[in-house]
Amino acid sequence: DQQVKQNSPSLSVQEGRISILNCDYTNSMFDYFLWYKKYPAEGPTFLISISSIKDKNEDGRFTVFLNKSAKHLSLHIVPSQPGDSAVYFCAASYGGATNKLIFGTGTLLAVQP
Amino acid sequence: DVKVTQSSRYLVKRTGEKVFLECVQDMDHENMFWYRQDPGLGLRLIYFSYDVKMKEKGDIPEGYSVSREKKERFSLILESASTNQTSMYLCATTRGLTYEQYFGPGTRLTVT
Numbered sequence: 649d650q651q652v653k654q655n656s657p658s659l660s661v662q663e664g665r666i667s668i669l670n671c672d673y674t675n676s677m678f679d680y681f682l683w684y685k686k687y688p689a690e691g692p693t694f695l696i697s698i699s700s701i702k703d704k705n706e707d708g709r710f711t712v713f714l715n716k717s718a719k720h721l722s723l724h725i726v727p728s729q730p731g732d733s734a735v736y737f738c739a740a741s742y743g744g745a746t747n748k749l750i751f752g753t754g755t756l757l758a759v760q761p
Numbered sequence: 762d763v764k765v766t767q768s769s770r771y772l773v774k775r776t777g778e779k780v781f782l783e784c785v786q787d788m789d790h791e792n793m794f795w796y797r798q799d800p801g802l803g804l805r806l807i808y809f810s811y812d813v814k815m816k817e818k819g820d821i822p823e824g825y826s827v828s829r830e831k832k833e834r835f836s837l838i839l840e841s842a843s844t845n846q847t848s849m850y851l852c853a854t855t856r857g858l859t860y861e862q863y864f865g866p867g868t869r870l871t872v873t
Contacts, residue, residue: 682861694861737804
């Protein structure tokens, strides 16, 4: 049973426009959420995170929004750049002693010049 | 900067072979993880370890085992490789109770 879902396998956006990547989750015990970016033949790199006590977190061009009632989070990239083209994974954790992450299936973002 | 290295970037093995994938980190992190990444399935946790000689099963441990004899090194073992274990294998680490995981570059394993 997929606890973290990314329903869009791919997304194409024009350079300079906004990219919105979505993620839904089913487990209300998740208390921390992260976004990772992955280029081909490389490991994922951490992008941005949000605690469940917040509804928004910004870091430069990247903003993550959390809607706990809808069990939904989104990543906004503004403005999008060709170098943002990658697979984006959302991940969630319910903490505890080991802080395991549950990852979504990923969304391939293509930013067209 | 955290550095996580994996022993091979690409590996080709035959069905039935015993396969060792090694991960080494240089930041004295307590927790280490092994994932596999498959198209349409995302990253799935195989095993993790929160201390030397300690290990716990993840979501898909069948067909795998692990070893952590030293803090900086976490090995994934495929006892008898099968074609359905063809995948990208990723190692990750974290310090203590932090959530952010640092990943190695991955090993693309092909079992023929």
